[in-house]
Amino acid sequence: MTGVWTIEKPAKDLSSEIPSNYAKVVLDFDGGMRAIFDDMRNFGRFQVFSSEQELLEQVPSVKTLGINGLQEHFPQEQFEQLLSLPINQTKPLGEILISSRLVAEIGNVYKSEILFLAKLDPNTFANELSSSEKKCLGQSVSIILRRAFEQNGVTVANYQTAVGTAQSQGLHYVYGKEGKPCPTCKSAIERIVQKQRSTYYCPQCQVLK
Numbered sequence: 244m245t246g247v248w249t250i251e252k253p254a255k256d257l258s259s260e261i262p263s264n265y266a267k268v269v270l271d272f273d274g275g276m277r278a279i280f281d282d283m284r285n286f287g288r289f290q291v292f293s294s295e296q297e298l299l300e301q302v303p304s305v306k307t308l309g310i311n312g313l314q315e316h317f318p319q320e321q322f323e324q325l326l327s328l329p330i331n332q333t334k335p336l337g338e339i340l341i342s343s344r345l346v347a348e349i350g351n352v353y354k355s356e357i358l359f360l361a362k363l364d365p366n367t368f369a370n371e372l373s374s375s376e377k378k379c380l381g382q383s384v385s386i387i388l389r390r391a392f393e394q395n396g397v398t399v400a401n402y403q404t405a406v407g408t409a410q411s412q413g414l415h416y417v418y419g420k421e422g423k424p425c426p427t428c429k430s431a432i433e434r435i436v437q438k439q440r441s442t443y444y445c446p447q448c449q450v451l452k
């Protein structure tokens with residue numbers, strides 16, 4: 244992601260001018276807080292809805308979003324139900340993990356990290372997973388997403404949340420590390436392309452069935 248969220252404390256005079264030419268969203272809260280989103284590249288979108296129903300009517304794609312993988316208690320049962328849908332069963336894990344229909348928050352970076360932690364080859368099909376592998380995959384989704392959340396996310400440019408710069412990219416196991424040693428077995432990490440996106444994995448630790 245790119246862009247910057249900042250929060251100004253109540254002590255600041257809200258009548259002061261907006262501090263950036265790129266501020267696209269300015270939210271003034273009761274109590275004096277102000278939140279500002281700077282979006283120099285104009286990739287962001289911000290909409291306000293008066294109800295959940297209005298949101299679902301105007302943005303129907305929201306209905307197809309998968310589970311919230313950041314929940315403190317990961318919804319394993321729901322995760323496995325979605326995994327067993329026909330649309331997911333006969334596709335490689337490297338493709339379905341970033342579809343957002345399984346877990347809403349997984350992007351291309353986290354996909355590789357999750358599969359490495361779960362020791363699953365990205366070409367494995369969902370219908371080839373054993374019950375313990377499904378459990379392990381769900382746990383890996385939860386661990387990677389929560390760790391990234393605690394590190395304010397990941398950025399390839401300049402994305403900042405309101406509480407700091409994204410920095411989880413410094414903790415990657417395999418993402419972006421083609422040819423470098425696997426942190427577990429020291430084999431060279433490989434890169435493949437799935438649906439026009441790069442997937443990084445260790446051919447020794449993540450063996451195809």
Ligand SMILES: [Zn+2]
Pocket residue numbers: 425426427428429430445446447448449
């Ligand atoms: Zn390895």
